[in-house]
Amino acid sequence: MSHETQIILDRVVLVKVDANIYGARKKLKKEDLVLADGSILPPEDLASLGSKRLLDPDKLTVFNRLKKEAERICLRVGTRFLGGFAVPIESAASITAELERIALDFAAAKTEFIAGYDAAVTDWVVRHPEFAGIIEQAVDSVEFVSTRLSFDFLVVSVGLPESLPPADVARLDSKIGSLSEQMFYEISVEANQLIEQSLLGKEQVTRNALRPIRRMRDKLDGLGFLDYRVAPVVSTIDDLLARIPTKGAIEGSILQEILATAMLLSDPDKTRRHGEGLLGTQPPVVEEADVDEIIEHVETPAATVPVVKTALPPVIAETVPDSTDYNDLFDGIFDDELEPTPDDWALEVLLDKSQTNLETGNDADQANDSENAAEPATVTAEDDEEADDSDQDYWF
Known part of the structure; x- marks a missing residue:
C-alpha cells in the first residue's frame, strides 16, 4: 500500500447506511390477467409482466425520504466509497448524531405504518374492487412486513491485513485514488x-x-x-x-x-x-x-581597526x-x-x-513608491488576516 493511500485512510472513516424498505409489490402472474378471446402473452424470455402493488405507495414515502436524508447528510461532508461514504474523522461525531436522529424517526414511522398496515391493504382493495382477488392472495403478513423495514448504520475504519497479495493492495490503491x-x-x-x-x-x-x-x-x-x-x-x-x-x-x-x-x-x-x-x-x-x-x-594591513x-x-x-x-x-x-x-x-x-x-x-x-522615494523606510513583516464576515448559519 502506498504512503499516500495510508495517509488518506488515516484521515477518513467509512460510514455504511443500511436502510431496508418494504416494497409492497409482488410479481404479476399470467393468471392475474383476464385476456380477450384469442389473445396470447409473449413468452417469458421475450417479455416480463412486471409487478402489482399491494397498497398505496404513498404510505411508504416517509421511509424513502429518511433514507435519502441520511445519504445527503453523509454526502454533505463525505464522498461515496466502497458502498458507503468516506467521511473525515473530525466530522464523524456530528454525522453519527444526525444518523441517530434519523434512526429514531424511522422507528417511529415504522410503528405507525405497522399499526395501520391492515387498514392500508383494505383501503387499496376498496379502491380497486375488480382486482381484489389478485391483491388479497398476495398480501404479506404484518410480521413479515415488520422484518422488511429497518434502518441502521455503521462507522468503521478501513485498513489492510498485514499480509495481502500485491493485486489486492493495488486494487485498494486504485479505489482510494478514485476518491478525488x-x-x-x-x-x-x-x-x-x-x-x-x-x-x-x-x-x-x-x-x-x-x-x-x-x-x-x-x-x-x-x-x-x-x-x-x-x-x-x-x-x-x-x-x-x-x-x-x-x-x-x-x-x-x-x-x-x-x-x-x-x-x-x-x-x-x-x-x-x-x-x-x-x-x-x-x-x-x-x-x-x-x-x-x-x-x-x-583587520586591514594599514592600521589596526577594532x-x-x-x-x-x-x-x-x-x-x-x-x-x-x-x-x-x-x-x-x-x-x-x-x-x-x-x-x-x-x-x-x-x-x-x-x-x-x-x-x-x-x-x-x-x-506608494513615489511618496516614499525621498527618505528610506523601515519595512516590517506582519501577518495578513482576512476577516470572515460570511454567515455561518447556512445549512438547510
Whole structure:
C-alpha cells in the first residue's frame, strides 16, 4: 500500500447506511390477467409482466425520504466509497448524531405504518374492487412486513491485513485514488443543480442561493487532503464569499461572478485544471534573513581597526512578476480557440476579476513608491488576516 493511500485512510472513516424498505409489490402472474378471446402473452424470455402493488405507495414515502436524508447528510461532508461514504474523522461525531436522529424517526414511522398496515391493504382493495382477488392472495403478513423495514448504520475504519497479495493492495490503491474524482463529480452535480434551479436567467437572487455554494466549499475544504488541487479552488470560493454584501438581494457583477464560479464547479475537469493552474503561478517562498546576523570586519594591513559588530535590519525579498497579465493563470483550461462556450464565459468573468484586482494593486504600489522615494523606510513583516464576515448559519 502506498504512503499516500495510508495517509488518506488515516484521515477518513467509512460510514455504511443500511436502510431496508418494504416494497409492497409482488410479481404479476399470467393468471392475474383476464385476456380477450384469442389473445396470447409473449413468452417469458421475450417479455416480463412486471409487478402489482399491494397498497398505496404513498404510505411508504416517509421511509424513502429518511433514507435519502441520511445519504445527503453523509454526502454533505463525505464522498461515496466502497458502498458507503468516506467521511473525515473530525466530522464523524456530528454525522453519527444526525444518523441517530434519523434512526429514531424511522422507528417511529415504522410503528405507525405497522399499526395501520391492515387498514392500508383494505383501503387499496376498496379502491380497486375488480382486482381484489389478485391483491388479497398476495398480501404479506404484518410480521413479515415488520422484518422488511429497518434502518441502521455503521462507522468503521478501513485498513489492510498485514499480509495481502500485491493485486489486492493495488486494487485498494486504485479505489482510494478514485476518491478525488468521485468528490469532484459530486460537486459538479450540486453545482449544476444550483445553476438550473437558482441562477440561470436570473437578474437577482436572494441569499439562499449562497447555501449550496457554502456547502460545496465546506465539502471541498474537509476533503482537501484527497487532492492537492482542492485548496486553490477553496480559496477562490472564499474570496468570492468575502465580497458578497451581507444584506439585500444579490445582483449585478457579483451575481455574474457567482454564476461563473458555479459553472466552473459544474465541470470536474475544469475545476481540477483551475486549481492546478493557480498552484503553478504561486511565487516561491523567500525566507527572511536572520535579524541577529552579525557581520565582522577583518583587520586591514594599514592600521589596526577594532572589530565592529553591526546588527542589520531584516531583509525582505519581494518577488515582482514579469508581467501584469494574469491571463495565464487559466492556461490549458481551453483546448482550442473556437467560439467561446458558456463554460469559457464563466472563466472569463473570473479572469476579468483577477485582472482588475491586479491593476488596482499595481497603481497603489506605484503611488506608494513615489511618496516614499525621498527618505528610506523601515519595512516590517506582519501577518495578513482576512476577516470572515460570511454567515455561518447556512445549512438547510
